[in-house]
Amino acid sequence: MRDFRKGPPSKHGKVVVVTGASGGVGRATAQAFAARGARVALLARGREGLAAAADEVQLAGGEALVVTVDMADAKAVDDAAQQVVDAFGHIDVWVNNAFAGVFAPFTEITPDEFRRVTEVAYLGYVFGTRAALHHMLPRDRGTIVQVGSALAYRGIPLQSAYCGAKHAIQGFNESLRCELLHSGTGVRTTMVQLPAVNTPQFEWVLNRMPGRARPVAPVFQPEVAARAVVHAASHGRRREYWVGGSTVATLIANAVAPGVLDRFLARTGFDAQQDERDEGEYGGGPGNLWTPADGPHGRDFGAHGRFDDEAVSDSPQDWVSRNRGRMGAGLAVAGGLGAVAAGLRRGGRTPLRRR
Numbered sequence: 001m002r003d004f005r006k007g008p009p010s011k012h013g014k015v016v017v018v019t020g021a022s023g024g025v026g027r028a029t030a031q032a033f034a035a036r037g038a039r040v041a042l043l044a045r046g047r048e049g050l051a052a053a054a055d056e057v058q059l060a061g062g063e064a065l066v067v068t069v070d071m072a073d074a075k076a077v078d079d080a081a082q083q084v085v086d087a088f089g090h091i092d093v094w095v096n097n098a099f100a101g102v103f104a105p106f107t108e109i110t111p112d113e114f115r116r117v118t119e120v121a122y123l124g125y126v127f128g129t130r131a132a133l134h135h136m137l138p139r140d141r142g143t144i145v146q147v148g149s150a151l152a153y154r155g156i157p158l159q160s161a162y163c164g165a166k167h168a169i170q171g172f173n174e175s176l177r178c179e180l181l182h183s184g185t186g187v188r189t190t191m192v193q194l195p196a197v198n199t200p201q202f203e204w205v206l207n208r209m210p211g212r213a214r215p216v217a218p219v220f221q222p223e224v225a226a227r228a229v230v231h232a233a234s235h236g237r238r239r240e241y242w243v244g245g246s247t248v249a250t251l252i253a254n255a256v257a258p259g260v261l262d263r264f265l266a267r268t269g270f271d272a273q274q275d276e277r278d279e280g281e282y283g284g285g286p287g288n289l290w291t292p293a294d295g296p297h298g299r300d301f302g303a304h305g306r307f308d309d310e311a312v313s314d315s316p317q318d319w320v321s322r323n324r325g326r327m328g329a330g331l332a333v334a335g336g337l338g339a340v341a342a343g344l345r346r347g348g349r350t351p352l353r354r355r
Contacts, residue, residue, distance in 0.1 A: 013037035013062065015088040016233070017081070019071055019128055020098035022049025022294065024199030025147060027056075027303040028222035029095055029229045034062025036230070041065040041084040041091075044098070046292035052300040071098040071124030072116070081131035090139060093233045094132035096125040096169075097147040099201060100289050103273075104208035106160040113206065114161045116289055121165035126172060129189070136187045143236035145229055146173050146191040150250040153193075154261065157269040158209065177239060188236030193251070194225050195244030198311035200301035204288040211274025218246055219311045222303045 016033045020026035022044035030040050034057040042053050042064055054064035065087050069080040084091055100120035102109050129144055136142030152170040155163040173191050180187055196215035199222055207213050220243075228243045242248050253261055287293060294301060304311075 013039050014092040015039045015041070015084065015090055016093040016095065017041040017043060017084055017091055017128075017132070018095045018097060019043045019124065020147075021053050022046040022292070023204075023301045024099070024201055024303060024305075025194070025197060025222045025225045025229075026095070026097040027053050028226035029097065029147075030064075031056050031060050031303070032223070032226040032230045033093075033233075034058075034060035034064070037061055038093075039063040039065070039088050041067060041080075041088070043067050043069050043071070043080055044292070045070055046288075046294040048294040048298060048300045049292070049302075052302070070120075071128060072119035074123075074127040074130075077124075077127040077131050078134070081135060085135055091132060091135050091142060093143050093145065094128060094136075095145045095147065095229055095233070096128045097229075098124040098128075101159070101162045101201065101205040101287075102208070102289065103158055103205045103213045105158065108208050109161060113289065117161035118165055118168075121162060122168045122172075125169050129172075129176065133187065137185060141186040143187070143233050144189040145232050145236070146189065147225070147229060148191045148193045150193055150195060150247040152191075153251050154254040154258075156265055156273075158273055174239075190232050190236045190238055190240065192225070192228050192232050192241045192243060193247050194228070195220055195246040195250075197222050197225050198305045198307040199303070200293070200305045202305055202307075203301070204293040206287040206289045209270075209274055212276060214273060214275045215307065216269075216272045217310065218244070219307050220244055221308075221311045221313045223313060 013036065014033070016030075016038045018026050018030045018033070018040060021030050021040075021042035023046070026044070027049070030042055030053055033040050040057050040062050042050050042057070044050055045068060047068060050066045050068065054066050057064035065084060067080045067083050069076045071077055081091065098120055100117050102113050102117055125146060129146075132142065132144050136144075146169055148169060149166050151159065151163045152166040155167070170191065173189055177189050180189060196217070196219045198215070198219050202213045202215065205213050225243060228241055232238070232241050242251065
């Protein structure tokens with residue numbers, strides 16, 4: 001499906017593609033780019049979420065192009081990229097953000113389920129990157145932003161398929177970055193590693209645990225992630241951005257004492273990722289693994305999840321990271337260590353979680 005929605009004139013704005021744009025971080029990122037006058041192509045499977053996202057882009061001052069696509073289908077992704085170029089002329093920024101997950105111990109995930117998560121959450125990034133490069137390299141400019149996670153470095157229990165995908169993206173992106181630098185092209189790729197984010201994914205994920213899936217504190221609003229993605233898109237020469245003190249803390253702790261972290265997560269990681277017993281409408285269901293979450297229910301989930309009462313809207317560490325040339329990396333590290341202490345004071349809820 002192709003759907004144009006026009007807001008105020010934005011013909012001189014950047015052309016931005018956002019995958020996984022129907023909800024969560026992708027939805028907030030599309031709004032953030034639109035507020036800067038961008039022409040935003042919204043890629044996802046969920047029609048209800050995409051339609052609402054397009055309206056938000058228009059209201060924010062951008063111009064929206066809706067393209068329904070399964071990011072696990074390489075040919076469909078190529079076709080979607082061509083639709084964007086046909087409509088807007090070129091692609092300046094491509095944001096890979098599509099998500100699927102299974103919330104269960106590894107032994108309770110079927111091979112087909114594990115494969116599907118890998119196809120969406122990893123190969124979807126590969127296919128999106130390939131499609132973007134096809135159009136960017138001939139122009140010798142453009143930026144690809146890979147939306148990552150602290151889990152790109154640190155695996156946690158109940159998230160084996162998702163953690164494997166994020167680790168794979170990390171290695172893939174590093175390899176690609178070296179190749180782009182070697183070629184001398186003006187095309188850039190960068191990665192944004194996110195902390196726990198308040199998104200609807202915790203209702204969407206296929207859940208085989210007795211409790212409702214939840215992020216591990218501290219939790220950030222998706223707008224924090226969106227600001228980081230927009231900044232990275234304009235500063236693509238930097239290889240990576242860490243968002244949130246908890247992400248910094250996680251990566252430092254894993255580099256210094258990974259074995260200790262293994263044991264700590266073995267003790268706390270199961271309980272810290274579950275709320276009350278799951279008896280809700282979406283508990284234990286297929287989530288968005290095989291079909292869009294908004295399809296059978298005919299509803300738009302929006303950018304935010306159910307954790308607005310605890311999620312924070314600002315990250316001092318993120319500001320320091322974006323301005324590290326003036327402030328120095330030491331402040332970012334100090335903020336991260338502070339987040340570790342705060343997380344431990346919360347009673348064992350380690351600051352480890354994904355977007």
